[in-house]
Amino acid sequence: MSQEVWKEFEDNQITHSAAHYLMAIKQLLEDHGYARVTDIAKALNITRGSCSISLKPLKKRGLVVEDENRFLKLSEEGKRLAELVELNDKLLEILFGEVLGVDAEQAEIDACKIEHLLSIEASTKLSAFVNVWNSERPEVEAFKNLLKSEPSTCAGDSGSCEVCNSICIKPLPQVPSSAS
Ligand SMILES: [Zn+2]
Ligand SMILES: [Zn+2]
Structure with a gap:
């Protein structure tokens, strides 16, 4: 396995946010037959401004297409990714x-x-x-x-935990915080 794989995470085909924009547009088109920036912003619970900014790279890549009336559609590739x-x-x-x-x-x-x-x-x-x-x-x-x-809960002790094998993956106990 290449040691460089972790870097590919950053060059993934689409970001998580982009994926949710595409899915939101697809859902709006299915439900209402149209998707405007306002509708997408509302569906994703974000401001209209930040929605416009995030849509820019998706339009640039041809995943999202805007018509003359500012209605948004997905290209074939945008739809496939969604x-x-x-x-x-x-x-x-x-x-x-x-x-x-x-x-x-x-x-x-x-x-x-x-x-x-x-x-x-x-x-x-x-x-x-x-x-x-x-x-x-x-x-x-x-x-x-x-x-x-089969056992599937962690015993919290690497010596005896049957689930985690050689290492125990349970988080260490938190130091009690005063602001609890
Ligand atoms: Zn997600
Ligand atoms: Zn364990």
Whole structure:
């Protein structure tokens, strides 16, 4: 594995914020048939000004297209990216929540954070995995039961924790803060 991979994180195809702009526009177009800067700002709970600024690079890259009446649309590529990120989000939420048993709210947060970072290959393999997971085949049901029966909470002690193996990943106890 290349030592330079961590740097690629910064050159990802789209930023997390860009992904949410594209998804918001897609949703507005589906719900109302149009998307103006005001609508996007409202949907994302941000100011109109910062919405305009963030849309600039997306327009420049041809992902978002503005017509003469200042209505915004997604280009084919913009639409493809929005769909891909939406799909990744759905698959990751299933992986974290249903497969790994992460609390539903936390699974949603974790999925949201990384939805725009998956490679096409990882996304495709994850999709195939979720298809098997949802197939209700007896082997899959047996595997689900096996997973449930295995310990999955951290004992908080690297010497005895069966889950974290060689290192214990539980956070260290916080020094009590006076402002609690
Ligand atoms: Zn997100
Ligand atoms: Zn542990």
